[in-house]
Amino acid sequence: xxxxxxxxxxTIVEGVKSIDSVKEVSGVFGNYxxxxxxxxxxxxxxxxxxxxKIRLLSKVRCTTTLMCSN
Numbered sequence: 001x002x003x004x005x006x007x008x009x010x011t012i013v014e015g016v017k018s019i020d021s022v023k024e025v026s027g028v029f030g031n032y033x034x035x036x037x038x039x040x041x042x043x044x045x046x047x048x049x050x051x052x053k054i055r056l057l058s059k060v061r062c063t064t065t066l067m068c069s070n
Contacts, residue, residue, distance in 0.1 A: 001032040001064045008059035009033050015057045021049050032064070043067075 004012050009027050016025050016036050024037035036054065040046045046067070055063055 001066070002034040002036065002054065003031075003061040003063075004033050005059040005061060012057055012060060016054060019049060019053050021045065 002012065002016075013025050013027060013034060016022055016034070021038045021040050022036055023039045024035075026035050027033065028035050038046060038049060040049065046065075050063060050065060054060065
């Protein structure tokens with residue numbers, strides 16, 4: 001889940017869509033601005049994707065990560 005600066009949602013959604021492990025991206029209303037679904041083979045790739053690809057996008061304020069296991 002991503003919080004971003006007001007008005008930056010569209011730019012961030014487009015940036016996130018270009019990341020290989022991203023499966024879904026949706027703008028939402030409420031405490032968060034964008035929800036991203038990632039699919040990675042291991043925790044290290046999840047960590048790398050969030051830390052070096054998503055959090056470094058311009059105007060991303062913060063992220064919150066929820067992990068699922070099937």
